[in-house]
Amino acid sequence: MITMYGIKNCDTIKKARQWLEAEGIDYQFHDYRKDGLSAELLDTFIADLGWEALLNKRGTTWRKVADEIRDTINADSARELMLDNPSIIKRPLLDTQTQKVLGFKADDYAALNLK
Template identity: 50%
Template sequence: MITVFGIKNCDTIKKARKWFESQNIDYQFHDYRADGLDQDWLKSLLAEHGWEIILNKKGTTYRQLPEDKKANIDNESALALLMEHPAMIKRPIVQSESDIAIGFKESEYASKFA
């Protein structure tokens, strides 16, 4: 089973979901706000990929953080920030039993999930 993680009203999530639907690929959608966020899952993502990949610095939520929260981020402080502000998680995160993709790239999706 493929799971698309993100926030329902995000434009990038909409693109990813539309891609899966256009390819007739079944997927499950997990909305961080509605369905919650599993800390152990997030912790394993940070350990495997690093906070620099998982934390979205381009979004409004991150940019509005006080400078002291942005300074000296590591996996531990990123975990706390992301648990408090799931909107700062890069979107989408797509996970299958054997693979993961962070962000939306059609060519990557085609090679990993089609």
């Protein structure tokens, strides 16, 4: 089963979900705010994608992080930050069971041959 991770009210999540539904692709949606984020799940994301790729430094959540944390961010502090604030994780994160894909571009999703 394909799983999409993110936050329900995110515009990019909405676009990705609309694309999957229009293509008739079954998936589960895991909302970090509603369903939570376990340390074990985050650790699998970090192992597969790297903490640098997961950490969204373009969003409003990152801009709210204290300068002393942003200036000294490392693997350990990034992990804790993502556990405390899952909205700082780049989204969507699509898990196809064979690979994990960050972000949404229709052409990239089409190339995954999800059907």
